[in-house]
Amino acid sequence: MELKATSLGKRLAQHPYNRVRLLNAGVEVSGDKHHYLIPFNQLVTLQCKRGIVWGELEFELPEGKVVRLHGTEWQETQRFYHHLTALWQRWSEEMAAISAQVLASQQAAIEQAEQQPCWLTQRALSALQQEIREAFQALPMPVERMAEFDACREAFSHCRRWLEEGAKQCAARNRAWAERMMKAHAPLFTAAEQGALNMQQALAVVNGEEALLVWGGAGSGKTTLLAARAGWLLQRGEAAPEQILLLAAGAQGAQALNQRITARPGMAGVGAMTFQALALQIIRQGGRKVPGVSKLEEDDNARRKLLLKAWQQQCGEKKAQAAGWCALLTDELGWEIPDKTFWKNRALGEKLVGRLDQWLALMREHGGSQAEMLNDAPGALHAAFQKQLRLLAPLLKAWKTALKEQGAVDSSALMHQALDVLNKGRFVSPWKQILVDDVQALSPLQAELLAALKAQNSRTGLFAVADGAQVIQPAEGGPALWADLFDDESRQCVLETTYRLDDQMADLAASLCPPRGPGNLPLTSLRRGDKKSVLLLPDDQLDALLDKLSGFVRDDQQVLLLAHDAALRPASLKKAATRWPRLNLTFATLEASQGQQADYAIVLGLEGGSDGFPATAGETVAEQVLQPQWAKVAEAQARRWLYVALTRARERVWLLYSPVNPSGFVETLKKRGVPVQRKP
Numbered sequence: 157m158e159l160k161a162t163s164l165g166k167r168l169a170q171h172p173y174n175r176v177r178l179l180n181a182g183v184e185v186s187g188d189k190h191h192y193l194i195p196f197n198q199l200v201t202l203q204c205k206r207g208i209v210w211g212e213l214e215f216e217l218p219e220g221k222v223v224r225l226h227g228t229e230w231q232e233t234q235r236f237y238h239h240l241t242a243l244w245q246r247w248s249e250e251m252a253a254i255s256a257q258v259l260a261s262q263q264a265a266i267e268q269a270e271q272q273p274c275w276l277t278q279r280a281l282s283a284l285q286q287e288i289r290e291a292f293q294a295l296p297m298p299v300e301r302m303a304e305f306d307a308c309r310e311a312f313s314h315c316r317r318w319l320e321e322g323a324k325q326c327a328a329r330n331r332a333w334a335e336r337m338m339k340a341h342a343p344l345f346t347a348a349e350q351g352a353l354n355m356q357q358a359l360a361v362v363n364g365e366e367a368l369l370v371w372g373g374a375g376s377g378k379t380t381l382l383a384a385r386a387g388w389l390l391q392r393g394e395a396a397p398e399q400i401l402l403l404a405a406g407a408q409g410a411q412a413l414n415q416r417i418t419a420r421p422g423m424a425g426v427g428a429m430t431f432q433a434l435a436l437q438i439i440r441q442g443g444r445k446v447p448g449v450s451k452l453e454e455d456d457n458a459r460r461k462l463l464l465k466a467w468q469q470q471c472g473e474k475k476a477q478a479a480g481w482c483a484l485l486t487d488e489l490g491w492e493i494p495d496k497t498f499w500k501n502r503a504l505g506e507k508l509v510g511r512l513d514q515w516l517a518l519m520r521e522h523g524g525s526q527a528e529m530l531n532d533a534p535g536a537l538h539a540a541f542q543k544q545l546r547l548l549a550p551l552l553k554a555w556k557t558a559l560k561e562q563g564a565v566d567s568s569a570l571m572h573q574a575l576d577v578l579n580k581g582r583f584v585s586p587w588k589q590i591l592v593d594d595v596q597a598l599s600p601l602q603a604e605l606l607a608a609l610k611a612q613n614s615r616t617g618l619f620a621v622a623d624g625a626q627v628i629q630p631a632e633g634g635p636a637l638w639a640d641l642f643d644d645e646s647r648q649c650v651l652e653t654t655y656r657l658d659d660q661m662a663d664l665a666a667s668l669c670p671p672r673g674p675g676n677l678p679l680t681s682l683r684r685g686d687k688k689s690v691l692l693l694p695d696d697q698l699d700a701l702l703d704k705l706s707g708f709v710r711d712d713q714q715v716l717l718l719a720h721d722a723a724l725r726p727a728s729l730k731k732a733a734t735r736w737p738r739l740n741l742t743f744a745t746l747e748a749s750q751g752q753q754a755d756y757a758i759v760l761g762l763e764g765g766s767d768g769f770p771a772t773a774g775e776t777v778a779e780q781v782l783q784p785q786w787a788k789v790a791e792a793q794a795r796r797w798l799y800v801a802l803t804r805a806r807e808r809v810w811l812l813y814s815p816v817n818p819s820g821f822v823e824t825l826k827k828r829g830v831p832v833q834r835k836p
């Protein structure tokens with residue numbers, strides 16, 4: 157059967173097509189120069205329209221493409237159209253039955269995935285979506301037509317939902333599954349005595365992605381979550397206790413983690429490890445001689461004593477060195493030098509030792525020899541740096557000699573050795589699951605070790621928690637390294653509720669260090685605090701404050717004394733055992749207090765000056781060369797420590813400041829509404 161344009165129609169229409177011919181399962185539209193074959197399986201709709209003078213047939217193809225034929229005699233057009241429609245409909249019904257089968261079997265596959273007794277991973281979702289795409293391609297008709305047929309409609313829209321809104325469907329499905337798991341394994345989803353884990357925590361516990369980074373602010377239950385996650389892995393049989401590696405950046409973090417682990421039933425054989433212990437285990441199993449690790453690394457006082465001695469020695473023994481130091485202290489740092497034999501002055505020594513420690517750390521972080529350090533100095537700074545390096549080199553030498561005498565290495569040498577064993581393939585990881593606390597606190601070398609361990613076996617699960625507010629900007633080194641492990645959106649989630657802080661503390665902390673993580677979501681508290689949740693107090697009021705605390709703090713409550721520097725350990729602590737015998741007082745540096753919590757916190761040392769908190773610059777040429785971003789990083793670091801200080805207590809935080817020489821933070825805190833008290 158054929159329909160042709162009339163000769164008038166043909167002339168007026170000036171259209172490339174002027175006839176249509178019916179084929180077995182399709183039509184051919186053609187003109188003098190063009191032919192267009194439209195099989196029925198490409199036809200989406202067919203319309204017959206009446207123009208002013210003639211009829212028109214319109215064939216709609218997938219993706220909105222339209223082919224038209226004009227200029228046909230109206231009666232004939234109608235006849236052709238009815239005939240074609242009847243044939244197309246008969247064909248369509250036959251094909252709809254086949255389509256229904258294809259869609260039903262795809263729907264069954266989706267339902268099977270939905271009902272699987274495990275987390276639906278991003279990888280499984282992608283595979284499912286690929287299957288759906290292939291099923292759609294296997295249909296004998298355009299997908300656009302599926303909604304026309306009763307037998308196809310529902311299955312089609314189910315498939316399309318999973319294709320177009322897969323992430324949403326997957327999230328809803330995983331949430332429903334997590335809810336079922338929370339009911340079925342209630343004890344596992346309990347946060348110690350406080351009650352059930354919240355939904356965000358529960359979703360992280362049961363998450364089945366190969367790697368997951370959970371962002372959460374202070375007190376949002378990250379450490380709690382790690383313990384619950386370990387319990388979940390054991391219960392699901394995904395790992396035996398010895399196949400779970402629980403890592404903390406430092407010893408205190410490992411201790412806090414172990415407390416949570418032991419508080420849970422069924423966790424025998426699971427224990428947290430520091431990165432140092434991990435490195436030692438790798439070196440041991442790699443068949444290497446296990447080095448001793450110097451105590452000087454952890455013991456701030458011993459290290460500082462060593463540095464002070466080395467400094468005094470070089471100044472005492474060599475006039476040129478003494479003159480060099482005198483110039484550095486006066487010209488670069490702007491300090492007053494008490495007398496000619498300034499290195500014997502105790503107060504000056506105490507003031508300087510923190511800087512000596514910092515310079516040593518910078519030289520060690522650089523890792524190079526003196527020649528390499530000099531090599532890295534830009535031309536303009538070369539001479540000045542060379543001069544300063546002559547003063548600093550004896551400190552590095554004293555450090556190295558002390559290690560040698562102890563037959564020990566420092567932690568960076570230890571990490572390098574462990575990395576070497578890993579990179580040479582001499583260590584076979586026994587761990588199926590790696591769980592890491594406070595990943596934001598990892599040093600670049602620790603992050604490198606973690607990445608190398610994960611790279612050993614792509615199937616090793618990695619689960620880490622981080623406090624985004626503590627990520628130092630500009631992010632580089634450590635953060636950049638571990639962030640790479642969680643590059644996909646599905647590998648990150650957030651905890652938004654803090655259980656430790658009240659809303660006043662949470663707002664203040666967030667204003668100092670804004671939360672980071674997907675969506676930069678704010679940390680919300682379930683508790684309303686008052687204006688006195690955080691208070692500023694003169695630093696001569698410590699004893700009065702402790703007197704007052706002894707009057708109302710219960711025996712089971714903790715008071716944490718915190719300072720940015722170990723040297724600020726207050727003298728009051730010496731008499732604490734007898735003057736306030738029932739107060740549970742603990743002193744910790746801010747660095748060591750990460751992961752710890754107490755009912756009350758007293759933060760000491762809000763003092764100005766070059767060794768204050770924050771230290772007022774005093775950037776010398778050594779910092780400019782060895783850590784070009786030094787000032788920026790030091791400022792961000794100090795702010796981070798203030799954030800840590802403000803977020804350790806449940807009930808109240810006192811910040812003790814020097815009224816004579818207040819820290820720059822005092823003004824910042826006052827501006828943010830922190831009240832200043834004269835007495836506690």
Ligand SMILES: Nc1ncnc2c1ncn2[C@@H]1O[C@H](COP(=O)(O)OP(=O)(O)OP(=O)(O)O)[C@@H](O)[C@H]1O
Nearest residue numbers: 347350352353354374375376377378379380655751
């Ligand atoms: N779902 C919950 N319900 C009630 N309390 C909870 C919940 N999750 C955690 N907690 C409690 O909140 C407090 C803080 O938890 P946790 O120490 O795990 O937080 P964190 O995020 O590791 O803190 P930070 O990183 O600041 O040290 C703990 O006392 C913990 O028992």
